[in-house]
Amino acid sequence: MEFWTTSIGLSKMRPMPSSLADGFANFIEGAKKAEALGFDGYGSGEHHFMYDEFIPIPLQAMAAAAAVTERVRLSTNAMLLPLYDPMEAAEIAATLDVLSDGRVSLGLGMGYRPYEFDAFGTAKRTRGARLREAMEVLRLATSQDTFSYQGKHYQYENESLHPRPIQRPIDMWFCGGTSLQGARRAGAAGLGYWLANCPFDHTEAIVKEYRQAGKEAGFKESELRIASFKDICIGNTMEEAEGLRKVLMDNFYDEHILGYGYLVDENGKNVYNPSRDHPLYERFIQSLYCGTIEMVVEELEKYEELGMEMMFFPSAQSELISEQILPEFK
Amino acid sequence: MRVGLSWDLDRFDDPAAGWKEVVSEVEQADKMGFHSFWIHEARERAADCPEPSVFLTYLSQRTKSGQLRIAGRRVTRALPPHISEEVSVLDTFSRGRAGLAFASGSSQGVPAAHVHEMIEFVSASWAADEIRYRGDFVRFPAHTPDSAPRGVSYPEDEPDYVAQWDWGPETPDFLSITPKPYVPYAPLNVEINDDETLEWAAQQGVSPMIAADMPTAEGVERLARYRECADKAGRSRREVEVVMERRVALDGEADDHTLGGSPRDVLNAIRKLRGKTGVSHFVWRRNGATPMDFYRFSSEVQVLLQA
Numbered sequence: 001m002e003f004w005t006t007s008i009g010l011s012k013m014r015p016m017p018s019s020l021a022d023g024f025a026n027f028i029e030g031a032k033k034a035e036a037l038g039f040d041g042y043g044s045g046e047h048h049f050m051y052d053e054f055i056p057i058p059l060q061a062m063a064a065a066a067a068v069t070e071r072v073r074l075s076t077n078a079m080l081l082p083l084y085d086p087m088e089a090a091e092i093a094a095t096l097d098v099l100s101d102g103r104v105s106l107g108l109g110m111g112y113r114p115y116e117f118d119a120f121g122t123a124k125r126t127r128g129a130r131l132r133e134a135m136e137v138l139r140l141a142t143s144q145d146t147f148s149y150q151g152k153h154y155q156y157e158n159e160s161l162h163p164r165p166i167q168r169p170i171d172m173w174f175c176g177g178t179s180l181q182g183a184r185r186a187g188a189a190g191l192g193y194w195l196a197n198c199p200f201d202h203t204e205a206i207v208k209e210y211r212q213a214g215k216e217a218g219f220k221e222s223e224l225r226i227a228s229f230k231d232i233c234i235g236n237t238m239e240e241a242e243g244l245r246k247v248l249m250d251n252f253y254d255e256h257i258l259g260y261g262y263l264v265d266e267n268g269k270n271v272y273n274p275s276r277d278h279p280l281y282e283r284f285i286q287s288l289y290c291g292t293i294e295m296v297v298e299e300l301e302k303y304e305e306l307g308m309e310m311m312f313f314p315s316a317q318s319e320l321i322s323e324q325i326l327p328e329f330k
Numbered sequence: 331m332r333v334g335l336s337w338d339l340d341r342f343d344d345p346a347a348g349w350k351e352v353v354s355e356v357e358q359a360d361k362m363g364f365h366s367f368w369i370h371e372a373r374e375r376a377a378d379c380p381e382p383s384v385f386l387t388y389l390s391q392r393t394k395s396g397q398l399r400i401a402g403r404r405v406t407r408a409l410p411p412h413i414s415e416e417v418s419v420l421d422t423f424s425r426g427r428a429g430l431a432f433a434s435g436s437s438q439g440v441p442a443a444h445v446h447e448m449i450e451f452v453s454a455s456w457a458a459d460e461i462r463y464r465g466d467f468v469r470f471p472a473h474t475p476d477s478a479p480r481g482v483s484y485p486e487d488e489p490d491y492v493a494q495w496d497w498g499p500e501t502p503d504f505l506s507i508t509p510k511p512y513v514p515y516a517p518l519n520v521e522i523n524d525d526e527t528l529e530w531a532a533q534q535g536v537s538p539m540i541a542a543d544m545p546t547a548e549g550v551e552r553l554a555r556y557r558e559c560a561d562k563a564g565r566s567r568r569e570v571e572v573v574m575e576r577r578v579a580l581d582g583e584a585d586d587h588t589l590g591g592s593p594r595d596v597l598n599a600i601r602k603l604r605g606k607t608g609v610s611h612f613v614w615r616r617n618g619a620t621p622m623d624f625y626r627f628s629s630e631v632q633v634l635l636q637a
Binding site for chain 1: 345346349373374375376377378379380381383384385387388389390391392407408409411412415416418419420422423425469470471472473493494495496497498499500501502505506507508509510512
């Protein structure tokens with residue numbers, strides 16, 4: 001099982017005022033640090049028009065990281081593919097893949113914030129279909145010299161991608177959040193599935209759904225890859241770990257998940273400004289795993305047994321994770 | 331005069347090897363005092379770069395001083411907010427060294443007005459906070475009604491603050507592109523191949539660029555016309571940066587697109603161009619000249635141009 005991470009810096013945190021340019025520099029230092037600490041990958045998310053100046057083009061940030069690293073994979077988690085012309089996305093990815101000697105891994109999501117779709121002129125209701133079509137365009141563009149594609153939303157005739165990426169096709173993951181619906185979509189299309197934060201029992205259910213859909217569509221087990229984003233808060237005691245989780249919620253997550261419709265119910269409907277005792281909100285909090293080193297190792301072993309190819313940790317406590325957790329899985 | 335470098339990437343068969351050569355040359359040139367490095371958008375040949383902002387963001391971590399300029403940016407594939415955002419991101423990573431030059435409409439098969447709208451939108455998105463834009467080719471956000479004023483418009487009054495995370499599913503009529511560039515105004519140029527764009531840019535105070543594929547005599551003539559139009563519109567020469575990109579053949583023959591002869595001949599040719607056109611930024615389009623030529627140009631032309 002591989003371990004990927006990221007770093008703070010590509011947006012401002014309101015409770016901790018800081019310079020964005022310094023944050024970008026910290027992100028670059030974070031890339032060097034991730035490589036030195038033995039992580040296998042380093043990534044960036046994507047949002048637009050944010051008061052906190054969140055990075056809008058993650059692959060561009062990863063180009064800066066590519067210039068100062070040699071080994072770590074350079075990922076997006078997630079790049080909001082319906083907000084791009086798929087060939088534009090392929091060109092950005094191919095450009096970075098050439099610059100980085102083939103280290104790009106695309107975590108691709110459909111997005112959920114209404115104003116992002118409106119600003120880019122894309123109907124939000126089409127995001128699922130657009131993501132699947134665009135991923136197929138990316139696969140074709142990065143694996144074939146010339147291709148044609150006739151989809152409902154995207155059409156290309158005798159198109160060629162220049163430059164050709166080093167990886168053919170380029171490494172891609174469907175970032176499907178925490179809904180069973182997303183898992184079914186990814187499985188049916190045979191796409192690698194990258195889960196968002198969720199508790200282990202729900203993770204198990206999603207993976208089961210994903211594999212079932214994949215098998216029914218005729219994909220081999222080896223083609224059905226899974227990975228997971230996972231916040232972990234490590235303390236000497238549970239109380240200390242839960243204190244760290246509270247800091248994370250207060251400083252980042254509450255603003256990012258409540259009003260923008262991040263939480264999605266089982267019907268795929270976005271939930272705006274839920275109460276703090278809403279089951280989806282409570283499940284989200286529980287997905288930020290708290291424990292001691294031993295508890296975290298035990299928890300991660302369950303993910304390994306489930307067949308996770310990669311776990312993506314946010315930046316907090318990366319030295320501790322490097323020293324005490326990574327060696328348990330090498 | 332500022333002096334920069336650009337490259338014919340299409341001369342490489344292998345993009346990985348070719349781009350490494352360019353990166354290495356940029357690292358040296360940055361130390362030698364060249365002012366700018368320009369990557370042209372292209373997508374026809376093996377080693378073309380369709381996304382200069384990605385290449386330049388990579389270079390932002392390999393250089394300290396030189397400006398990182400996107401050249402020949404097209405308006406057809408990238409969506410308008412992306413073009414604005416990519417410059418802001420590059421500018422922040424490089425702490426104020428980014429710039430953007432658009433290709434002419436005719437060179438990309440679109441009406442000149444499409445390029446003009448994009449320039450208006452991008453520059454407004456950098457300079458202002460919440461905006462909307464209604465044009466024939468650019469509309470931001472998409473729900474902007476036909477009744478909105480043409481071009482850029484701004485909120486007429488400031489309602490009480492509502493935190494972004496409290497917006498819910500409603501999309502505001504005006505949005506702010508973030509992040510903003512590190513500097514208040516990133517350099518913005520347009521190729522003036524089209525008469526319509528030449529006149530519009532001169533009137534609007536948008537900086538002109540003559541790219542390497544235009545013959546020198548034509549470039550001189552177009553820049554003279556640009557200045558005439560700008561003068562008529564009451565625009566001052568100090569408002570704009572006039573960029574001219576040329577090939578150089580040290581000890582070689584001059585031709586329609588190339589300045590040739592000894593280093594002193596090249597130096598004088600560039601000075602004459604400055605006199606005729608007001609060129610303030612000369613860009614040497616590199617196409618495989620030897621490392622020795624590179625050093626000679628730097629020490630015998632570039633440094634003297636700055637004196």
